[in-house]
Amino acid sequence: MGNHVFTRSSLLVITLLALTGCEPRKTDVEIATERGILLWANGSEPKSLDPQVATGVPENHVISSLIEGLIAYHPTDDTAIEPGMAERFETNNAGNVYTFHLRDAQWTNGDPVTAHDFDYSYRRILNPALAGEYVNMLFVIKNAKDYYESQGGENPLPWEEVGVKALNDNTLEITLVAPMSYFPSMLKHYSWFPVNPRVIEAHGGMTARNGQWYQPENHVGNGPFRLKNWTTNQILEVEKNPTYWDAKTVQLNSIRYFPIESQDSENRLFNAGGVHKTNEIPLHKIESYKAENPEVIRIDPYLGTYFYRVNVSRNDELADKRVRRALTLSIDRKSLVENVIRGGQIPAHYFVPQGIKGYSSQDYFKYDPEEARRLLAEAGYPNGEGFPHFEIQYNTSEQHKTIAETIQQMWKETLGINIGIYNQEWKVYLDAQSNLDYDISRAGWIGDYVDPYTFLEMFTTGNGNNDTGWSNPAYDKLIYGAPLAGDTERRYTMLNDAETILMDELPIIPIYIYTRFYLLHPLVKNWNPKLLDNRNLKYIKLEPTVQ
Amino acid sequence: MLKFIFIRLLQLIPVLIVIITLTFVMVRSIPGGPFSAERKVSEHVLEKLNEHYGLSDPLYVQYFSYLKNVAPKKMDLAALVRFDLKEGLGIDLGPSFRYEGRTVNELIAESFPVSFQLGAMAILLALLIGIPAGTIAALNKNSTFDYLPMSLAMFGICLPSFVLGPLFALIFGLWLDWFPVSGWRAPGGFYWSDNLPYRVLPVLTLSLYYAAGLARLTRGGMLEVLNQDYIRTARAKGLSTWIVTTKHALRAGLIPVISYLGPVIAGVLSGSFIIEMIFQIPGLGRHFINAAANRDYTLVLGTVLFYAALIIILNLIVDIIMVLINPKLKFE
Numbered sequence: 001m002g003n004h005v006f007t008r009s010s011l012l013v014i015t016l017l018a019l020t021g022c023e024p025r026k027t028d029v030e031i032a033t034e035r036g037i038l039l040w041a042n043g044s045e046p047k048s049l050d051p052q053v054a055t056g057v058p059e060n061h062v063i064s065s066l067i068e069g070l071i072a073y074h075p076t077d078d079t080a081i082e083p084g085m086a087e088r089f090e091t092n093n094a095g096n097v098y099t100f101h102l103r104d105a106q107w108t109n110g111d112p113v114t115a116h117d118f119d120y121s122y123r124r125i126l127n128p129a130l131a132g133e134y135v136n137m138l139f140v141i142k143n144a145k146d147y148y149e150s151q152g153g154e155n156p157l158p159w160e161e162v163g164v165k166a167l168n169d170n171t172l173e174i175t176l177v178a179p180m181s182y183f184p185s186m187l188k189h190y191s192w193f194p195v196n197p198r199v200i201e202a203h204g205g206m207t208a209r210n211g212q213w214y215q216p217e218n219h220v221g222n223g224p225f226r227l228k229n230w231t232t233n234q235i236l237e238v239e240k241n242p243t244y245w246d247a248k249t250v251q252l253n254s255i256r257y258f259p260i261e262s263q264d265s266e267n268r269l270f271n272a273g274g275v276h277k278t279n280e281i282p283l284h285k286i287e288s289y290k291a292e293n294p295e296v297i298r299i300d301p302y303l304g305t306y307f308y309r310v311n312v313s314r315n316d317e318l319a320d321k322r323v324r325r326a327l328t329l330s331i332d333r334k335s336l337v338e339n340v341i342r343g344g345q346i347p348a349h350y351f352v353p354q355g356i357k358g359y360s361s362q363d364y365f366k367y368d369p370e371e372a373r374r375l376l377a378e379a380g381y382p383n384g385e386g387f388p389h390f391e392i393q394y395n396t397s398e399q400h401k402t403i404a405e406t407i408q409q410m411w412k413e414t415l416g417i418n419i420g421i422y423n424q425e426w427k428v429y430l431d432a433q434s435n436l437d438y439d440i441s442r443a444g445w446i447g448d449y450v451d452p453y454t455f456l457e458m459f460t461t462g463n464g465n466n467d468t469g470w471s472n473p474a475y476d477k478l479i480y481g482a483p484l485a486g487d488t489e490r491r492y493t494m495l496n497d498a499e500t501i502l503m504d505e506l507p508i509i510p511i512y513i514y515t516r517f518y519l520l521h522p523l524v525k526n527w528n529p530k531l532l533d534n535r536n537l538k539y540i541k542l543e544p545t546v547q
Numbered sequence: 548m549l550k551f552i553f554i555r556l557l558q559l560i561p562v563l564i565v566i567i568t569l570t571f572v573m574v575r576s577i578p579g580g581p582f583s584a585e586r587k588v589s590e591h592v593l594e595k596l597n598e599h600y601g602l603s604d605p606l607y608v609q610y611f612s613y614l615k616n617v618a619p620k621k622m623d624l625a626a627l628v629r630f631d632l633k634e635g636l637g638i639d640l641g642p643s644f645r646y647e648g649r650t651v652n653e654l655i656a657e658s659f660p661v662s663f664q665l666g667a668m669a670i671l672l673a674l675l676i677g678i679p680a681g682t683i684a685a686l687n688k689n690s691t692f693d694y695l696p697m698s699l700a701m702f703g704i705c706l707p708s709f710v711l712g713p714l715f716a717l718i719f720g721l722w723l724d725w726f727p728v729s730g731w732r733a734p735g736g737f738y739w740s741d742n743l744p745y746r747v748l749p750v751l752t753l754s755l756y757y758a759a760g761l762a763r764l765t766r767g768g769m770l771e772v773l774n775q776d777y778i779r780t781a782r783a784k785g786l787s788t789w790i791v792t793t794k795h796a797l798r799a800g801l802i803p804v805i806s807y808l809g810p811v812i813a814g815v816l817s818g819s820f821i822i823e824m825i826f827q828i829p830g831l832g833r834h835f836i837n838a839a840a841n842r843d844y845t846l847v848l849g850t851v852l853f854y855a856a857l858i859i860i861l862n863l864i865v866d867i868i869m870v871l872i873n874p875k876l877k878f879e
Binding site: 262431 | 577578579580583584585586587588589590591592595596599645646647648649654657658713716717720721724727728729730731732824825826827829833834837840842
């Protein structure tokens with residue numbers, strides 16, 4: 001009898017197993033969608049989750065779920081102000097003093113978020129011992145630069161001299177070096193995000209870079225999500241934060257970030273139903289996705305420029321403005337973008353990307369092979385005769401290679417000159433670029449905030465990111481003067497003048513304005529195109545399919 | 548035997564010092580540093596960072612202090628089993644430059660078990676496929692059962708894992724939907740068995756090359772042995788083919804296979820780098836590759852040192868097994 005039952009039950013088990021085996025397996029994405037979990041392939045592993053220390057886009061994606069600054073990201077409009085920790089703010093008549101009124105909000109450990117916490121956080125990043133890479137962002141605060149530079153010296157400036165004051169628990173006053181209407185926009189950058197002073201002090205103090213405070217067991221934030229678990233190189237999960245001031249708006253139950261660096265791997269995973277969103281799409285797959293699965297492909301504008309740096313300090317030929325102009329005019333950017341790269345990029349006939357409200361962008365030059373040939377002849381190289389052999393350096397990647405080859409071809413056909421190309425491993429390439437050990441070098445720049453300044457600032461004389469050897473006193477004067485201009489209109493005019501000089505001198509050759517292309521599952525809602533890929537994650541929603 | 552092991556372990560020290568020195572010189576002489584980035588870190592910040600990580604000292608000071616830090620100072624087997632090198636041997640591999648606040652010790656302790664599991668499963672599978680396949684081929688020399696496994700083995704040897712991996716992912720993952728295409732653990736899994744499907748493709752990809760090699764070696768070894776007089780004697784005694792093969796022939800026929808295991812272990816460990824990249828496995832191999840690209844000096848040195856020591860020790864173990872299984876050899 002016993003035996004009999006055993007046989008029958010095991011038969012039942014086998015049948016059940018067989019049945020479940022036959023049914024199509026639910027994918028991770030289907031299960032996660034039902035449970036309100038967003039599965040996000042997030043590029044590389046975050047280096048740090050400390051807003052005053054971190055750099056990088058994958059870091060930003062995580063930090064912006066955990067911590068909220070005075071101003072939050074608007075769900076659709078990049079330039080609009082979305083209230084964050086500050087319920088409202090006002091400026092004085094001169095426009096250089098901002099007063100922020102904080103709402104009643106809590107840290108995840110129950111502490112109230114106060115103006116003193118912001119004061120501490122800004123003091124922390126301005127402490128040179130922390131070595132926060134984005135410290136320059138805060139130099140718009142009055143005396144902040146002097147404070148930073150005087151620490152450790154003979155006469156350190158006292159913190160009271162710096163333009164940050166917590167008037168009381170709920171009021172924060174920030175005095176700037178000059179009136180700046182774009183200041184609230186800058187506050188969206190994570191270098192301005194607060195940290196909880198008690199937690200920082202409990203884990204090594206203000207300038208400790210030991211990463212202890214943001215480990216899952218210690219992390220304290222004030223954002224729509226809180227850190228749940230984090231296994232290096234595997235998964236980082238955040239879950240809805242019930243103590244967040246606007247918790248009722250938060251739609252997702254949790255977000256799982258997967259660090260996947262290989263584009264091919266994340267694409268396979270997406271197609272197997274493993275993630276809702278990929279970081280990128282391999283360039284060569286864009287066309288086939290467009291044709292076969294247009295509903296999953298997203299191409300968003302991006303506030304970034306792809307360009308070539310020209311080393312004006314190494315060779316006489318490239319130091320000649322006419323040669324640089326000839327090189328610039330002989331690139332058919334429209335054809336390059338439409339026939340070669342094919343990712344919806346915008347041909348760049350200017351340096352600052354379009355889309356910045358109030359800043360007029362115009363085409364400073366156009367594709368003009370005739371004029372290019374004329375300029376080159378004028379410089380002494382009719383039909384490219386006698387032009388020396390230069391080379392384009394790029395960091396190893398299929399895409400950069402393809403672009404370099406195309407431009408090489410265009411220069412050969414239009415100008416009759418032979419330019420070589422070579423690739424370098426990433427860090428070697430960076431090193432060569434900063435040592436001016438190149439002729440022409442591929443480059444890219446993504447804005448830190450939505451303003452032309454974040455693009456134009458780097459070409460001032462001796463700027464660490466200039467890397468071209470180019471220097472122009474009139475340009476420097478405009479760039480240094482612009483922040484002090486007072487009103488936005490005058491400021492933008494000055495920046496516009498600066499860009500005109502840059503586009504006349506052309507120490508850089510703009511090529512195209514970036515787009516971000518990635519795969520996004522159609523069930524993910526409210527995922528709007530954003531110029532800086534910043535999203536207020538509390539609005540993101542998953543809609544399970546109706547069956 | 549103890550003397551043999553002792554001497555071999557002693558030889559480990561100069562070898563590792565040479566490896567550290569070479570790696571140190573190489574990693575520090577390539578252009579670029581851990582903090583170079585497209586958006587340049589300003590001079591003053593870079594200075595502070597170098598100070599923080601001890602990179603502002605003269606190179607020879609850094610070199611000797613590294614040697615001092617990685618010298619074993621104690622022995623605690625319980626901690627060693629957890630791959631805790633700090634507690635286990637007093638080895639301090641320093642902080643990682645790439646992962647803020649993490650030490651190289653932690654990263655190794657966290658990721659090596661994954662690589663180890665992957666490698667161990669792959670070797671086991673390679674043995675399970677390779678030895679029976681080779682034996683069957685040898686027993687059925689010049690018949691279909693010889694040609695079929697041997698041509699498959701040729702195939703396995705010829706296809707590199709970076710081709711095989713994505714191919715398997717495409718066929719078994721995307722088309723047939725049998726196994727997940729990436730990851731190591733089921734994201735929401737409660738039981739260990741939930742993770743099993745994640746292991747299939749990487750383990751299979753990694754093992755096939757070695758299974759093929761093992762099959763060919765086994766066949767060769769067995770063919771030689773099967774012609775020996777003592778095998779004929781065993782058959783003459785009336786023993787069944789099964790007994791003759793398993794009890795008499797295999798023991799001698801597997802000797803080339805076992806001596807091949809040393810290179811197999813080294814190969815599986817280094818081969819897993821590629822597999823870990825393809826299948827997004829959070830193992831030490833990924834650190835090994837990324838560390839070099841990130842100029843994460845301490846992580847490069849730490850992983851090189853760790854792998855070197857591991858491969859030497861595993862080879863030692865293989866040598867010991869060789870002596871135990873082959874009475875003709877002696878410890879010396």
